[in-house]
Amino acid sequence: MAASFLSKHKHIILYGVCLALLxxxxxxxxxxxxxxxxxxEMYIGAIAVIFTALGIxxxxxxxxxxxxxxxxxxxxxxxxxxxFTLNEQELQQxxxxxxxxxxxxxxxxxxxxxxxxxxLFVSLNTIKTHSSRLFEKMDVKRRTQAxxxxxxxxIIP
Amino acid sequence: MAASFLSKHKHIILYGVCLALLxxxxxxxxxxxxxxxxxxEMYIGAIAVIFTALGIxxxxxxxxxxxxxxxxxxxxxxxxxxxFTLNEQELQQxxxxxxxxxxxxxxxxxxxxxxxxxxLFVSLNTIKTHSSRLFEKMDVKRRTQAxxxxxxxxIIP
DNA sequence: GTAAAAATCATCCTAAAGTATGAAGCCTTT
DNA sequence: AAAGGCTTCATACTTTAGGATGATTTTTAC
Numbered sequence: 152m153a154a155s156f157l158s159k160h161k162h163i164i165l166y167g168v169c170l171a172l173l174x175x176x177x178x179x180x181x182x183x184x185x186x187x188x189x190x191x192e193m194y195i196g197a198i199a200v201i202f203t204a205l206g207i208x209x210x211x212x213x214x215x216x217x218x219x220x221x222x223x224x225x226x227x228x229x230x231x232x233x234x235f236t237l238n239e240q241e242l243q244q245x246x247x248x249x250x251x252x253x254x255x256x257x258x259x260x261x262x263x264x265x266x267x268x269x270x271l272f273v274s275l276n277t278i279k280t281h282s283s284r285l286f287e288k289m290d291v292k293r294r295t296q297a298x299x300x301x302x303x304x305x306i307i308p
Numbered sequence: 309m310a311a312s313f314l315s316k317h318k319h320i321i322l323y324g325v326c327l328a329l330l331x332x333x334x335x336x337x338x339x340x341x342x343x344x345x346x347x348x349e350m351y352i353g354a355i356a357v358i359f360t361a362l363g364i365x366x367x368x369x370x371x372x373x374x375x376x377x378x379x380x381x382x383x384x385x386x387x388x389x390x391x392f393t394l395n396e397q398e399l400q401q402x403x404x405x406x407x408x409x410x411x412x413x414x415x416x417x418x419x420x421x422x423x424x425x426x427x428l429f430v431s432l433n434t435i436k437t438h439s440s441r442l443f444e445k446m447d448v449k450r451r452t453q454a455x456x457x458x459x460x461x462x463i464i465p
Numbered sequence: 466g467t468a469a470a471a472a473t474c475a476t477c478c479t480a481a482a483g484t485a486t487g488a489a490g491c492c493t494t495t
Numbered sequence: 496a497a498a499g500g501c502t503t504c505a506t507a508c509t510t511t512a513g514g515a516t517g518a519t520t521t522t523t524a525c
Contacts, residue, residue: 195334195355202356206363248501261453264482277503283483284501293511294452294482296418405471421512433474440513441471450481451512 238305245288245306252306254281259298259307330358395462402445402463409463411438416455416464 247255250271257267264278271278282294291297301307337351404412407428414424421439425432439451448454458464 198352198355199359202359203363203366206360206366209360209363250502258452259456261448261450261456263450263452263480273502274504276505279483280503283485286483291418292483293418293420295415295420295455298452298455299416299418407472420510430472431474433476434472436513437473440515443513449513 236305241304242306247285247288247306251281251285251288254278255285255297255301256307258282258294259301333358393462398461399463402461404442404445404463408438408442408445411435412442412454412458413464415439415451416458 242252253271254267257270262270264282265275268275268278282297286292286294286297289297289300291300298307334355337354399409410428411424414427419427421435422432425435428435443449443451443454446454446457448457455464
């Protein structure tokens with residue numbers, strides 16, 4: 152199929168190829184003419200392009216990369232709490248018993264008398280007695296005052 | 309207007325002027341070449357040097373600096389005895405009114421409702437209303453819990 | 466100017482806190 | 496063994512705190 156097509160139109164193909172070659176030759180000659188006529192300018196241009204590229208390459212490769220460091224300070228608040236240092240002296244001075252101190256600590260945690268009683272496995276009345284003696288020793292009238300004073304005196308954290 | 313245009317396109321204008329000067333220089337060198345025929349190598353060398361420099365300049369001026377963002381976390385330790393730093397975020401989240409916050413602060417100081425009322429020149433009932441709304445917002449049942457939670461959340465010192 | 470939020474005050478009621486007093490059991494010290 | 500402190504518990508009572516609801520005024524936001 153392909154072979155028969157080639158043999159049939161051999162002359163036409165040959166003519167076409169010759170024409171193409173001729174046009175190509177003409178174009179090439181034209182180009183050569185331009186090149187020959189402007190050989191010097193083109194040479195200079197080539198030099199310029201090559202050395203500009205060289206300059207860019209040198210600059211990019213042989214210099215330290217430009218890095219702009221942006222430092223964003225982010226403050227992180229650390230609730231260190233500051234190690235609690237028990238004020239032993241004040242504690243001694245108040246003369247609180249161990250049970251009273253326990254009650255005071257649970258009061259500071261926000262527990263009610265009933266809850267404290269449950270926590271310590273004693274009756275509500277017992278806690279009331281403890282708290283009364285506690286208030287008396289601490290010279291306060293209410294649990295809120297006791298807690299405030301205890302924190303101020305560093306008896307509890 | 310004109311000044312801003314100038315400053316805005318400073319690089320372009322500068323480049324244009326440089327190019328013009330360069331062309332002038334080239335023309336002058338060409339003339340010299342005609343006169344001094346032996347300086348061809350020097351001419352080429354000058355071209356190479358100039359365009360290398362141009363390439364370097366271009367690369368340095370027209371490349372964008374890489375931006376590296378470094379986040380430095382700066383820890384801020386908050387000591388127990390140190391300055392109190394209000395936890396604005398938590399305070400906002402609770403949605404306490406200014407009056408409620410006042411009441412809370414006086415509660416933390418160990419004052420009774422009656423005393424708070426006297427301090428703020430309002431009736432006891434008003435303080436009760438405030439405290440009720442306060443407890444509701446803070447999701448607590450008692451003033452001692454409110455004070456404990458407020459101190460824990462750093463809403464009050 | 467209207468709607469929403471805040472602040473104020475009141476009444477009634479219940480729950481919790483606090484006072485006063487007494488008492489029993491368990492330690493330690495004298 | 497007696498004295499004193501600690502813990503426990505109880506009863507009776509007063510005070511304070513807290514809940515529920517309704518209302519008025521003021522401030523704030525749209």
